[in-house]
Amino acid sequence: MAKPDNDSLFEAPPMAEQERMVEAILFATADPVSVTELTGRMPHGCDPAEALVHVRKRYAGRGVHLIKIGDAWAFRTAGDLGFLMQKETVETRKLSRAAIETLAIVAYHQPVTRAEIEEIRGVSVSRGTVDQLIEMEWVRIGRRRMTPGRPVTFVVTQEFLDHFGLENARDLPGLKELRSAGLLENRPPPGASQLTGPDDTEDDDDDDDQVEMFEE
Amino acid sequence: MAKPDNDSLFEAPPMAEQERMVEAILFATADPVSVTELTGRMPHGCDPAEALVHVRKRYAGRGVHLIKIGDAWAFRTAGDLGFLMQKETVETRKLSRAAIETLAIVAYHQPVTRAEIEEIRGVSVSRGTVDQLIEMEWVRIGRRRMTPGRPVTFVVTQEFLDHFGLENARDLPGLKELRSAGLLENRPPPGASQLTGPDDTEDDDDDDDQVEMFEE
């Protein structure tokens, strides 16, 4: 975005040229590139956000698409052409049922605490499960919940969005329906909570340990 | 196009579709891909050689080009955009003591020759120090001094004045003001006696001469 106070000696390159630059930068990397980084790498006065719009249009329907992931952009092959790429297919680590379920809960309920995940699944979450998701860079630690014990929360990452071809977490399949059905609510059990009662203090300790582990 | 001896049950996909396939394969593979390999990967009856011609045309003049390497094909960043493949990180550092002193002398005594700077500082000025100040655009070369050898002089620049918020170099506080502002250290810096060795032969009279010389 050419700022009005930009007293650069040079005019920003024409938009067609900026499109070429965006193409080149995004073609050169496998990782999504944020608009901020594009701005930083392109000559002064460029407007990558606008160039991206043009490039996206240009690649619509092609074998390679421009897709948005969070606030970053990347070229990805069209989903219908995956059959051509047997050779490139990377075998992702087989996730356990517990891990898949935990991942879904983090994605749909984020930010979510360990205690909340356990409440939804009705079973204690083994440390390994969350660790595995964090190691895969699909889940990361979010802000602490401002409730007693200040437990850490978990959120999904940009890598998660990238992996599942989601522009942002609001695009999760069926999210709206789940929300309107009240199924994403964290409804406390009526009266005393027999299910989560005695575990509560343990959870807090657990969470603290974990944060220390990550914040080293 | 579908070869006549092709007895496939299916028609080859339309050329536009074949282009998409070539695009996707060349985008996703880690190495350049030969026509033979493309033929092997694409559905029966496809003509990758023709698709490549179309794709090459499509990308002509874009930010990425389709290029031939040996008998294989690959997308590559357009040569003129190579400069985008660097990420600049800016680090701010404090100017070295030698550079600050040299700069101060230029500011207070401009126009000043290298020999004069050395005389005032009492140590020889490394070429790098002055070069650094010139590169920073705080110091520039002024007129040649009309003395034997016609040495170049150094003066401060408008950028220098802007950086330090000065209207002109005469606004710099004088020695008396510096002293009354407590900016004059009362003790010589350690090692100063070594620095003021046999080279340091000028006295106050000399300095006065020099000033007269500059103010002509």
Place this chain on the structure above:
Amino acid sequence: MTTDQFQEDTQRVSERVAAEALIVDVGAFEGPLDLLLTLSRTQKVDLRQISILALAEQYLAFVEQAKTLRLELAADYLVMAAWLAFLKSRLLLPPDPTEEGPSGAELAAHLAFQLERLEAMRNAAAKLMARDQLGRDFFARGITEDVQRVRRVTYTATLLDLMQGYARIRTKDDFRPFILDREAVMTMEQSLARMRHLIGFAGDWTDIVSYLPEGWELDPVKRRSATAANFAASLELAKEGKIEIRQGEVFSAIQIRKREPRDG
């Protein structure tokens, strides 16, 4: 054996097999809620219409059966059994107005909500995993180029740094422990300034020795310095085209004279 009896038997057998399969597989359940969700499927109704009472009975029967088979159940399954037994009594007995806490219906509704939510998450997880996935269905760039990291250093200084730097130099002068006397030294600049001034007065060839400042010719040290300075200054003036220099023979006197401007 009648056909009816036979059918009854096979039914019992299949039921028993199913129940045992459930028990043998107990390790595969992700806790009591998961088991409840599996049991609830046998009711073959929407989770919203499920009979929690029937479900509680199913669960308790399952736990009983596990006990007869001497299978050890994890503690949380037993905790759930105890809770469901309590829930069952609440649901069956008329509510006691003196009793505090949530009613049986409220507890049952919450359990139903939990089951529905867990199932919803299961379905969501399945939908998520069914999406096109990077590296499986769609692909990132295969040939990546290294982005060169260029570190640019900008230097900065404040006016205070500048003034302190200057002050440091000048203070150093003030405290200089020893000042060499330069009385006996004449610099070329000094000589040049003098000669530039004097040259105009000399009409004809003059020995450069005559340009020595007054008194300098007496002191050998001063004379040597001044002569050298004068000579260098003469060469400089000759280079500028202001004077001409000549020397008759080796070691003879060097003479200079003002050069007349040609076009003057």
